[in-house]
Amino acid sequence: xxxxxxxxxxxxxxxxxxxxxxxxxxxxxxxxxxxxxxxxxxxxxxxxxxxxxxxxxxxxxxxxxxxxxxxxxxxxxxxxxxxxxxxxxxxxxxxxxxxxxxxxxxxxxxxxxxxxxxxxxxxxxxxxxxxxxxxxxxxxxxxxxxxxxxxxxxxxxxxxxxxxxxxxxxxxxxxxxxxxxxxxxxxxxxxxxxxxxxxxxxxxxxxxxxxxxxxxxxxxxxxxxxxxxxxxxxxxxxxxxxxxxxxxxxxxxxxxxxxx
Amino acid sequence: xxxxxxxxxxxxxxxxxxxxxxxxxxxxxxxxxxxxxxxxxxxxxxxxxxxxxxxxxxxxxxxxxxxxxxxxxxxxxxxxxxxxxxxxxxxxxxxxxxxxxxxxxxxxxxxxxxxxxxxxxxxxxxxxxxxxxxxxxxxxxxxxxxxxxxxxxxxxxxxxxxxxxxxxxxxxxxxxxxxxxxxxxxxxxxxxxxxxxxxxxxxxxxxxxxxxxxxxxxxxxxxxxxxxxxxxxxxxxxxxxxxxxxxxxxxxxxxxxxxxxxxxxxxxxxxxxxxxxxxxxxxxxxxxxxxxxxxxxxxxxxxxxxxxxxxxxxxxxxxxxxxxxxxxxxxxxxxxxxxxxxxxxxxxxxxxxxxxxxxxxxxxxxxxxxxxxxxxxxxxxxxxxxxxxxxxxxxxxxxxxxxxxxxxxxxxxxxxxxxxxxxxxxxxxxxxxx
Ligand SMILES: Nc1ncnc2c1ncn2[C@@H]1O[C@H](COP(=O)(O)OP(=O)(O)OP(=O)(O)O)[C@@H](O)[C@H]1O
Ligand SMILES: [Mg+2]
Numbered sequence: 111x112x113x114x115x116x117x118x119x120x121x122x123x124x125x126x127x128x129x130x131x132x133x134x135x136x137x138x139x140x141x142x143x144x145x146x147x148x149x150x151x152x153x154x155x156x157x158x159x160x161x162x163x164x165x166x167x168x169x170x171x172x173x174x175x176x177x178x179x180x181x182x183x184x185x186x187x188x189x190x191x192x193x194x195x196x197x198x199x200x201x202x203x204x205x206x207x208x209x210x211x212x213x214x215x216x217x218x219x220x221x222x223x224x225x226x227x228x229x230x231x232x233x234x235x236x237x238x239x240x241x242x243x244x245x246x247x248x249x250x251x252x253x254x255x256x257x258x259x260x261x262x263x264x265x266x267x268x269x270x271x272x273x274x275x276x277x278x279x280x281x282x283x284x285x286x287x288x289x290x291x292x293x294x295x296x297x298x299x300x301x302x303x304x305x306x307x308x309x310x311x312x313x314x315x316x317x318x319x320x321x322x323x324x325x326x327x328x329x330x331x332x333x334x335x336x337x338x339x340x341x342x343x344x345x346x347x348x349x350x351x352x353x354x355x356x357x358x359x360x361x362x363x364x365x366x367x368x369x370x
Numbered sequence: 371x372x373x374x375x376x377x378x379x380x381x382x383x384x385x386x387x388x389x390x391x392x393x394x395x396x397x398x399x400x401x402x403x404x405x406x407x408x409x410x411x412x413x414x415x416x417x418x419x420x421x422x423x424x425x426x427x428x429x430x431x432x433x434x435x436x437x438x439x440x441x442x443x444x445x446x447x448x449x450x451x452x453x454x455x456x457x458x459x460x461x462x463x464x465x466x467x468x469x470x471x472x473x474x475x476x477x478x479x480x481x482x483x484x485x486x487x488x489x490x491x492x493x494x495x496x497x498x499x500x501x502x503x504x505x506x507x508x509x510x511x512x513x514x515x516x517x518x519x520x521x522x523x524x525x526x527x528x529x530x531x532x533x534x535x536x537x538x539x540x541x542x543x544x545x546x547x548x549x550x551x552x553x554x555x556x557x558x559x560x561x562x563x564x565x566x567x568x569x570x571x572x573x574x575x576x577x578x579x580x581x582x583x584x585x586x587x588x589x590x591x592x593x594x595x596x597x598x599x600x601x602x603x604x605x606x607x608x609x610x611x612x613x614x615x616x617x618x619x620x621x622x623x624x625x626x627x628x629x630x631x632x633x634x635x636x637x638x639x640x641x642x643x644x645x646x647x648x649x650x651x652x653x654x655x656x657x658x659x660x661x662x663x664x665x666x667x668x669x670x671x672x673x674x675x676x677x678x679x680x681x682x683x684x685x686x687x688x689x690x691x692x693x694x695x696x697x698x699x700x701x702x703x704x705x706x707x708x709x710x711x712x713x714x715x716x717x718x719x720x721x722x723x724x725x726x727x728x729x730x731x732x733x734x735x736x737x738x739x740x741x742x743x744x745x746x747x748x749x750x751x752x753x754x755x756x757x758x759x760x761x762x763x764x765x766x767x768x769x770x771x772x773x774x775x776x777x778x779x780x781x782x783x784x785x786x787x788x789x790x791x792x793x794x795x796x797x798x799x800x801x802x803x804x
Contacts, residue, residue, distance in 0.1 A: 220708055
């Protein structure tokens with residue numbers, strides 16, 4: 111019983127015009143199932159971030175279609191796209207992306223504030239997200255004063271604060287030492303395992319990639335390998351019945367594209 | 371995103387680059403301060419002029435006399451301050467009078483609603499028990515139904531059978547021997563009234579005087595117009611008239627003063643027509659108008675300064691916000707990536723512009739109120755000492771609020787340019803921006 115969450119056909123992305131025209135993606139066909147953990151790997155400049163931005167509906171493809179739960183996303187209104195990104199997606203961007211002048215908690219609160227959630231409620235939820243990344247005691251600090259690993263954890267807290275169904279992470283461990291990186295990885299895979307959150311991780315770290323349930327290799331804007339290799343973190347191979355229960359429940363929780 | 375969050379964030383963002391925001395607010399402040407203070411002075415002066423106009427009988431009120439009598443009258447009212455009375459200086463003896471045919475013609479002029487011929491009444495001097503000196507008295511009649519600008523006491527009783535009452539011009543009240551001008555209210559003054567017939571035969575003018583005592587009902591605030599003189603009530607006026615024409619045939623008791631209530635829109639035309647039949651009239655506008663147009667011209671110049679300051683401030687707002695949009699490119703990108711709509715981004719930058727306008731105009735109002743009140747105090751003690759009812763600046767809440775709202779609207783308009791640029795930013799480009 112497969113539940114295809116994201117599906118692309120003939121996806122192309124062209125940057126620039128005429129002479130400076132550059133085809134970053136040259137026709138991508140992939141299907142990502144709900145609850146999967148997918149690594150997008152490839153050399154620098156191969157088009158990983160570009161693909162991720164398209165999948166996350168942050169950008170429009172030059173050609174091709176992206177279907178979310180079977181619905182063609184090019185037909186969605188801007189308002190609907192905003193709502194989807196705000197409520198269903200979580201983002202961890204390449205190089206910590208946060209308002210460094212603001213406090214830790216305010217950074218985590220941001221998606222909830224945009225959603226228009228009450229003050230008390232959003233604070234409570236932001237604190238819970240910070241506890242998950244073990245930064246509950248730093249909530250008042252200025253974001254800029256945190257270490258690199260802590261900043262990335264704040265970004266993860268921000269990505270999960272809205273209880274997303276999918277997390278897009280662009281080089282989540284790229285700027286970190288291996289010990290800190292391992293911690294971040296653990297956090298992400300825990301979310302995938304325990305909450306059934308679909309993980310789409312862009313990385314050129316082979317080790318991180320192999321921990322994912324599936325690796326999509328990209329070179330020059332084309333998929334050169336889509337390895338459905340069995341990774342030890344793949345939720346479908348965990349024998350724990352309790353976790354299975356949770357996972358199944360979450361897997362059936364579809365993103366309602368029609369909503370509103 | 372909630373409205374309160376947007377306002378809160380806009381304010382927080384302003385204070386992130388304190389100096390820049392402060393300087394922009396300062397520019398708005400200069401413009402709003404100038405305009406608000408101007409409008410307060412305008413309100414103060416207009417209030418004062420309105421009182422003056424009321425003093426003279428309102429917008430459609432004309433006082434007139436035969437052209438021949440006008441010149442001597444004009445020379446009398448133009449001399450400022452109380453003049454001491456001396457016997458050799460003859461009082462104005464009016465020989466010219468308003469003829470019946472003039473009255474008939476005047477009444478027929480289009481727009482003339484009420485035409486009143488005042489009986490003549492002239493007094494030589496006024497004095498009190500407290501002083502030896504005598505002062506020339508320029509008398510007018512209290513016109514019923516007009517609120518005079520009284521600095522102390524009340525308008526004299528206009529009933530025909532009232533006691534003799536007079537509203538003494540404040541300048542005159544000051545020299546009548548009371549330390550405190552207010553103390554004269556309710557006291558008695560002595561008025562020397564000549565009897566024309568007796569004066570023909572008298573060797574010394576004082577021989578033909580009848581002294582009439584009248585109660586001072588109050589003091590009339592001095593205006594920019596010394597025209598006011600002092601005002602007698604009808605009872606006193608009639609008594610003085612009776613003494614003036616004592617023993618003379620009724621036909622000689624002719625009037626050389628008339629008043630008219632006319633259509634305020636035709637004042638100028640009516641004055642012209644009156645002049646054609648030999649009646650020289652003075653309207654309120656004649657007196658107040660010149661001063662007002664001069665004053666208006668000054669205010670317009672200052673308002674232009676204020677306006678220029680606001681234009682400069684608007685450019686400051688545009689500049690500040692463009693810089694802010696540039697600096698916050700990544701932040702805007704993040705907001706949009708996380709689902710903030712273009713309109714909300716636009717709204718948050720517009721709100722910031724409005725906040726700049728809000729603070730600028732709020733400080734403008736506060737500081738101009740402080741300055742205005744200080745100037746008022748100083749003015750009342752110095753160059754406006756003679757005009758106790760004149761408040762140089764009046765701050766009307768509705769005017770202040772409207773000016774603030776207009777300035778906030780101008781700030782909003784200035785902010786639309788940068789706010790549009792912010793809202794059009796593509797989240798991906800913004801995220802790639804370093
Ligand atoms: N806005 C743009 N205009 C022009 N070219 C662009 C633009 N954005 C990306 N590109 C180009 O598209 C290609 C793919 O870029 P992308 O950021 O997706 O690479 P990547 O695989 O994420 O690389 P990295 O691992 O270094 O982050 C690159 O050659 C890049 O120069
Ligand atoms: Mg990249």
